[in-house]
Amino acid sequence: MKTSNSKSIKAENTKLVVEKLVELKETTRIELARLTTLNKATISSIIQGLIKKQIVIKTDKSIKTSGRSAKVIALNKNAGRILSLDLQTTQIYGVITNLYGEMLFEIKHPISNPNFSPYLEELLKTIDELKDNTFDSTYGIIGIGIGVYGIIDKNHRIKFAPFTSWKNIELKTIIEDYTGLDTYVENEANISALGENTVYPDHHNLITLNIGVGVGMGIVINNTLYTGEDGFAGEIGHTIIHPGGNPCVCGNNGCLETYLKDSAIINRYHQLTGVIVDLDELIQRYKLKDPYAMKVYSEFIENVSITVNNISQMLNPKAIIINSVIVQNISESISLIKNNLHSQIMNLDILTTSKYRAKTNVIGLAHLLIQDFLKIDNYTPRNIA
Secondary structure (H helix, E strand, O other): HHHHHHHHHHOOOOOOHHHHHHHHHHEEEHHHHHHHOOHHHHHHHHHHHHHOOOOOOEEEEEEEEOOOOEEEEEEOOOOOEEEEEEOOEEEEEEEOOOOOOOOOEEEEOOOOOOOOHHHHHHHHHHHHHHHHHHOOOOOEEEEEEEEEEOOEEOOOOOOOOOOOOOOOOOEEEEHHHOOOOEEEEEEEEHHHHHHHHOOOOOOOOOEEEOOOOOOEEEEEOOOEEEEOOOOOOOOHHEEEOOOOOOOOOOOOOOHHHHOOHHHHHHHHHHHHHHOOHHHHHHHHHHHOOOOHHHHHHHHHHHHEEEHHHHHHEEHOOOOEEEEEEEHHHHOOOOHHHHHOOOOOOOOOOEEEEOOOOHHHHHHHHHHHHHHHHHHHOOOOOOOOO
């Protein structure tokens, strides 16, 4: 019994030390003892074990403390590599990161056919190319993370995605069988929420509102991703705002995403003008004060404002972070949304756009897999890549 208890204490102490190493990247044994309140002998024993496993390395640096020189140790950023992929409708975006979350290699692979079989073929090619550019590391590839636009259940199975042939797909199993590597598959809105939570570790309760191919919401409560009973929480795009309105792929009519997603905005402009434009051109027309583009934008802002209000009233987050090409490229968007929020009972501290835009998803995936590899609970790295 004592041996078991001793092992448990050592494991918890090791976890505490690794968490501090993740936060600091480089430090000394003396500083670790001070920060963790563990004695120097315990710290030395733990660090020796981590050096043996090559999770920690000695550096050539030293710091003077109280007249003595203390050797600097560091988390070994080359202990492993992570492959992170964001599966978009027109491209696959993939990156390789080290244990610091630094991007070592990235690729954008265009997609011409979104049906599952040809898409999978391109995905496997992309994974092979990423593996070929992994570079040397102690443990090699420690995991693959995949963000998917669609509904993912608790078993990480794709129940539904905005492509006609993407239903009930065991993508995790397919990729693991092909690569022999542990694979994590999650909804892109959930992944972006995890990414933002890593960037903003002090925002313990935050929401990401992703507007693009569809409309999704990632929910972090007390620094933990919330996915609901079956894994479907956050599908705010399929809440009904106009009963009997536009038909939605989910089977209902009047869903939010049929008014807010990128293709809906483009279709609305076409409906008003008979002119087909892409999103970038629509934004430029708005900036040139095209009255129809201004009307479409005004309707968009109104619907986003309603959505932000409803999210805030239901979940009371500290921050809502909006990922949207329109919001990010029209500078007055956030101010206009804020001006539309008049509720006296709303207590939303922060409404902003992502610092990392398209890279938020892969950042979230990388850091999630780093945390899993290091077997730690509290993950607050500084200077996110």
